[in-house]
Amino acid sequence: MSDDPGRVRGALDRVAARLLDASVYERVGIAVGSTGLALLIGLVVVAAAGHNPLLFAQQLVVGSVGSTGAFTRTLRFTTLFILAGVAVAIAFRAGVFNIGVQGQLIVGGIACVLSILWLAPFVPNGTLGGVGLTLVGLLAAVVAGGLYAALPGVLKAYYGANEIITTIMLNFIAIGIVGWAVDGPLRPEDARSVRTEYLPEGVGLPSVVFSDPNFSILGLGLALGVVGVVAVGMTRTSFGYDMVTSGYQASAATFSGVDPQRTIVATMTLSGMVAGLVGAVFAIMVQGYFIDPSGIGTYGFDAIAVSLLAANNPVGVVPASLLFGALESSGSHVQIHSDVPVQLIDGIVGIVVLFVAAPELFRMLAKRTGLGGEKG
Template sequence: MLEASVLERFAIAIASTLLALLIGSAIVTATGYDAVTFVSALVYGAVGSSSNVAFTLRQSTMLILTGVAVAVAFRAGVFNIGVQGQFVVGGFATAVTILFLAPVLPGGTVGGVVLMFLGTVAAIVGGGAYAALPGLMKAYADANEVITTIMLNFIASGVVYFLIDAYLSPEGTSAPNTESFPEYVNLPGIVFGSGSFSVIGLGVALLAAVAVFVFMNRTSFGYDLVTSGHQESAAAYSGVDADRMVVSTMTISGMVAGLAGAVFAIMILGYYSDPNTFPTFGFDAIAVSLLAANNPLAVVPAALLFGGLDAGGQYIGFTLNVPSELVDGVVGLIVLFVAAPELFRMSAKRLGLGGDAE
């Protein structure tokens, strides 16, 4: 695996997926269900119709953005487990910005574009600032970032829930939801005509992945981020402040997570609600990033795989009388088989194993 080319690794991933489906089918048959129907429904739920493809791409869009956010930190040797919380804060910043500025800005297409732009900027700033907190604690108080980021996930959800329930919910509503965004604040469906997916959102995610890849691999600052995370002594010798780089890494990671929150609020919700009910994109993104070997560009196909599996799994849950535990088990088996070769490759690279290792 250490010496495998990109094409060979792709072929291994395809073979791993097929093998996992074969074993999963055997498990489904052993439990008394029709394996052919199960696999057919999994595939149809992901790509069987235009609405299913739209849902797959919607989930993939969110996983690309949150996966890139995780990859930024992991690539620089910092474990940001708080992408979910930064995603929540970013989306909340977007909602507050749009709702408070909508009455004072002109309506129509131009006003909608301005509101979405300002809301996205607020999300990027909010997500980055929230991620900077555990970065500062790690850099200057030697706090474990895994623990602090996990705790900040729950703090973000709790505080945002309180603010929505206490101050932003319209009178007479029982659920903690904000008012809906103005109808001109939305991303057009264009291709699929879906009310909760837009190719513009997918385009934003793809641009973010490319931009982060170029930043991490083609700029001196990105090189310093990676070097300070994995070779702190060498970075310090060359004049790089490792503590400052930790804070910068977390901030950049949180900015991408905040952008994911903005896309979620504008493209999918059209308002903001109880974050405790949100999909766990920030946690799923950890597996996406690891499958992609923390490469921002490789996050894209990894996110498409996870998005397709999510869409197919949900479709099975709606259409077949199959226990959800069985669906989750087969989907998890596919993820395990696809991820295992890359995990071996990452381990060999880190431990200096392989035929050419010295």
């Protein structure tokens, strides 16, 4: 170290700054590249299936932002994806693979509906009662979702059971049991489809801005509020530091005094609480009752893609959710207005996840094409 320290320092600063920029650019680049490439593959599949890919692309745009109705629908799905994406991000950030958000949101949703239905007879009608019941429902969902996620957390922390597999199994179990209950003991006698009783009047989130009965700006606000709380919690609290550090390097976290078992359980519980909230918002804002969970959109799975696209950053989840909300919304449009089977969209989501898993692929592509060559 005989060099002039100031000069060395300056050079190091420049290198560090470039690295930081590169990694932020790189992340965004990978997210955009993955989505773009996956959509492109989707269009090729559409063409191969004998449909017009341009028409399909147009329908995607029309179906997501082409009208106020489409846009509200996009925001509705965005709301669900934000919450579900944050649920996934909490766990992934802490190095725990919670693949069970789908099951947790189902359990949260049914708990929300049941608690409201059970308490409704004891609560006065009118706005106050409605608001009270809504809050009770949200709370019940959070508790139920948290508990249902705590179980695989405990099994992982204290019994070494792989959480990927247990959470997937618990998804099947949640769908099975809730599905059985909704089709059996919970199904009203006059119901022609498989569903629970309707939630009482007054329970719900009022549509303040848009006139869509299935979307409320309050729901979106709630989702954004959760994003804010989680983002601050992760960066500004001891617990957040414990959690994120466990995700980066579990051995260092443990040495620093973090109890790894408790952190796993706490992480899973938190993640499940947010997942439960997804179910409640779905039940209260979108559906108004609960249906056979095998018919509920796979928000919990798509949220994995959302979170990965956002590099498991809760703030990044918002734009990623907007993208997936648009995709899901155009899916509803495609289903009605196109012969292309709507399942294609699920496939595209899968391809996005596949690409996100392989950043090296994009680094190679970037190098080959000369795009951002200096970064490589």
